[in-house]
Amino acid sequence: IPYAADRGWLRGQLRPYAPITLDPAAMVLHYGQAIFEGFKAYRQPDGRIKTFRPEANARRFNSSARRLAMPEMPVDLFVGAVDALIRQDRAWVPSPVGESLYVRPLMFATEVALGVRASRDYDFLVIASPAGAYFPQGVKPVTVWISEDFVRAAPGGTGAAKFAGNYAASLLAQMNAAAEGCAQVVWLDAVQRSVVEEMGGMNIFFVYEERGRPVIVTPELTGTLLPGITRDSIIQLARDFGYAAEERRVTFDEWRAAVREGRMTEAFACGTAAVITPIGAVKSREGTFSIHDNETGPVAARFRDALLDIQHGLAPDRHGWMHDVV
Numbered sequence: 001i002p003y004a005a006d007r008g009w010l011r012g013q014l015r016p017y018a019p020i021t022l023d024p025a026a027m028v029l030h031y032g033q034a035i036f037e038g039f040k041a042y043r044q045p046d047g048r049i050k051t052f053r054p055e056a057n058a059r060r061f062n063s064s065a066r067r068l069a070m071p072e073m074p075v076d077l078f079v080g081a082v083d084a085l086i087r088q089d090r091a092w093v094p095s096p097v098g099e100s101l102y103v104r105p106l107m108f109a110t111e112v113a114l115g116v117r118a119s120r121d122y123d124f125l126v127i128a129s130p131a132g133a134y135f136p137q138g139v140k141p142v143t144v145w146i147s148e149d150f151v152r153a154a155p156g157g158t159g160a161a162k163f164a165g166n167y168a169a170s171l172l173a174q175m176n177a178a179a180e181g182c183a184q185v186v187w188l189d190a191v192q193r194s195v196v197e198e199m200g201g202m203n204i205f206f207v208y209e210e211r212g213r214p215v216i217v218t219p220e221l222t223g224t225l226l227p228g229i230t231r232d233s234i235i236q237l238a239r240d241f242g243y244a245a246e247e248r249r250v251t252f253d254e255w256r257a258a259v260r261e262g263r264m265t266e267a268f269a270c271g272t273a274a275v276i277t278p279i280g281a282v283k284s285r286e287g288t289f290s291i292h293d294n295e296t297g298p299v300a301a302r303f304r305d306a307l308l309d310i311q312h313g314l315a316p317d318r319h320g321w322m323h324d325v326v
């Protein structure tokens, strides 16, 4: 769907997947205005197809657009474009639980101009691909690497936007993590270099135990981390389960101390792609410590099962999260 400053959103088109052409002076190639979203479509037991919280992704897309001086898009145009793409081939969406169709809407600057300013023209596209488990080892806990050399987002920056440049800036840290045998980077805040913010493509949760009951803790949305839709869903599910859920700061020192002292029993990462992945071990320059004996804990498993059951239509959708596509 093209956008022009003087005419707004123009008529879109469904086209076979193919390369697109860009002018060498298209502004996205020089000044990087590119944002995207990611969510999934799931086949239901009766064969119908539903997406998970697409309006929430549309709203986050618009908040990314505002931060990058790009045009916002009506929520129904965004959701309708995705629905139209999915509808043209039902067979796209796999049925096994855990498998889905990953949908990737994106928008980038197309105006041909060399001056540094916001583009006047944009293209919005949606592509999609069947998806299995995010981590090759499935639900087995992962080892994560604490990034002490690089930061992902600074106050006032673009950390809360799903902005392509955030990912470009994180690739080197991700490579370093892989070289350390870790599946993901854990980002610390840019100012104190101590507060845990999020992971490469996922938000993070800590499970504390207070008087025998789980207390779910996740970093507060300070503007430097992505407000994950899965994160928000887990906070809502925690209340359904009768668990306390807190959004607050947790430093790396506190994380390590809480595990050592037995106050923290689990940690897990969450996001569209991986749903919920337990964190089994945490590696930094100083050494490695493990959590829950590097096994999946009951709280992570409960959230994972609850979310997957809602997404695949195996449990009632009490929060109205599922959107009918076809």
Ligand code: PMP
Binding pocket: 038, 198, 199, 200, 201, 202, 203, 226, 227, 228, 229, 230, 231, 270, 271, 272, 273
């Ligand atoms: N943080 C980052 C940096 C991400 O890329 C993602 C994936 N979109 C998330 C968190 C999790 O967000 P969501 O639950 O909406 O997929």
